[in-house]
Amino acid sequence: MATVTEKKKASAPKKLQHPKEQYMFWFENMLLQRRFEEKSGQLYGQQKIRGFCHLYIGQEACSSGAVSALKKGDKYITAYRDHGIPLALGTSPNAIMAELYGKKTGTTKGKGGSMHIFDKEVGFVGGHGIVGGQIPLGAGLAFAEKYNKTDNLCICYFGDGAIRQGSFHETLNMAMSWKLPVIFVVENNGYAMGTSVARSSNVTELYTLGEAYDIPSEPVDGMSVEAIHEAVSRAADRARKGEGPTFLEFRTYRYRGHSMSDPQKYRSKEEVEEYKHRDPIEQIRAVILENKIATEEDLENIDKKVKEIVAESVQFAEESEWPDPKEAYTDVYVESDYPFVMD
Ligand SMILES: Cc1ncc(C[n+]2csc(CCOP(=O)(O)OP(=O)(O)O)c2C)c(N)n1
Ligand SMILES: [Mg+2]
Secondary structure, eight states: OOOTTOOOOOBOOOSOOSOHHHHHHHHHHHHHHHHHHHHHHHHHHTTSSOSOOOOOTTOHHHHHHHHTTSOTTOEEEOOSOOSHHHHHHTOOHHHHHHHHHTOTTSTTTTSSOGGGOOBGGGTBOOOOOSTTTHHHHHHHHHHHHHHTTOSOOEEEEEEGGGGGSHHHHHHHHHHHHTTOSEEEEEEEOSEETTEEHHHHOSOOOTTHHHHTTTOOEEEEETTOHHHHHHHHHHHHHHHHTTOOOEEEEEEOOOSSOSSSSOOOTTSOHHHHHHHHTTOHHHHHHHHHHHTTSSOHHHHHHHHHHHHHHHHHHHHHHHHSOOOOGGGGGSSSOOOTTOTTOOO
16 A cells, blocks of 8 residues: 555665765775764773764765765764764764863864764764754754855754654755755654664654655665765755755664663664674675775775874873863853853
8 A cells, every 4th residue: 555654665775876986985985983982882881982973884884875965065063972983983082082081172172072073174063962952953053054045055964752752843844845955863763862763753764754744755774874975965955055954864783782881681682683784884885895896905995094193182182181160151151140151
């Protein structure tokens, strides 16, 4: 029976539909995120990194595939699982690692930590801790681009847990009415903390929620960087032509727990292993080798280079200074007569 909610198949394109350099870019770009976060996880265990820390491992295609499809000037906004996107965009790994350490040289001068990476230069507008809070902000960024008559758009990421928030529905309604140049992306990794998508709603085909607002909406294989690149390219085309938003559901998976303190009792080891067989980096490695774009040795050398970049970022963070306590009062909104904020 053909209904609005009829299941669409997640698309996965065939081999070598892109230039060879594109595959090499994806490989290195995703590997940098993976190695950086593996290291961050270890450093957290050593208490070098403290506070909240949510790893993106397994979801790297979601950032790399969008970065390759979009252009400079476009804006990116996401939730607290936010190390991957700026790394993919080219933010200095040194500055991100220093931010994780809470050092002065960090992207937010050590004041934001893991959940609040920002980098204006590359168009990365955070890093937000309130579930669903960044969705209206993403539409606002897109509104600004339209208002200023630029050719830029905003890609606004959020998790499957965020789409039951009122802010999601209000924003989609307004963004479509105003035909804002925005790409809404739900990174459906199956869980919001320990709650599965199926436990939180009767509607598990998340992309269909966009159809309620007449927004072109589709599911995308979130473990395939090629599929993501293509879906984001189509959405960007629509946005730049003035046709308004697109809603994409990236079907992805996080291999690690929700945050660093998660016993993961809500899922089986077999389930995690199943997704690891579809690992986005391994898929691209296979395409590269099968098509002789590069040799095993070339890929090993890229891995070595990436590990050196990560090691350098750790050294940089270690050697950086702590922020001056006075720094807590800069770059923040201060009401001078507020009784608790005083020099
Ligand atoms: C408004 C609000 N409610 C609750 C929380 C607590 N919380 C932090 S993360 C999270 C789960 C969100 O899951 P999802 O949106 O699927 O993102 P994921 O962690 O899977 O990337 C919750 C409930 C919060 N930060 N903000
Ligand atoms: Mg989730």
